Amino acid sequence: MKPASVDPSLALPGETPVTIILIGLICLLAGSTRAQTTRTWTGGAATDWFNATNWTPAGIPAASDVILLTNGAINFSAPVTLSNQFYWSGGVLSGSGLTIAGGGAMTMLPPLRFRPYA
Numbered sequence: 708m709k710p711a712s713v714d715p716s717l718a719l720p721g722e723t724p725v726t727i728i729l730i731g732l733i734c735l736l737a738g739s740t741r742a743q744t745t746r747t748w749t750g751g752a753a754t755d756w757f758n759a760t761n762w763t764p765a766g767i768p769a770a771s772d773v774i775l776l777t778n779g780a781i782n783f784s785a786p787v788t789l790s791n792q793f794y795w796s797g798g799v800l801s802g803s804g805l806t807i808a809g810g811g812a813m814t815m816l817p818p819l820r821f822r823p824y825a
Contacts, residue, residue, distance in 0.1 A: 743771045750779035
């Protein structure tokens, strides 16, 4: 397999092909990051996590979003993985499951009551 190459004629005066590659990588990495959003559960439409109108601001949470749940019921109609903060101070979680990935955390604030398999 032939290694990838850069056409030196694409370089501006004083630049080398390596400079072009580094600038390209930086742009690629910067474009792939997603800003986190703090989303608060309102449950206005139903209990489904994946219903965008259940959240303020409206939208289905991304793994990198910060989640606030103070009341209501959330049903995970499919598995959910979060890699940021999940603040839980009330309400009910049920359904397919929630995974807090590396770098994420679930903070449980009082008053909480646990009723497994309710």
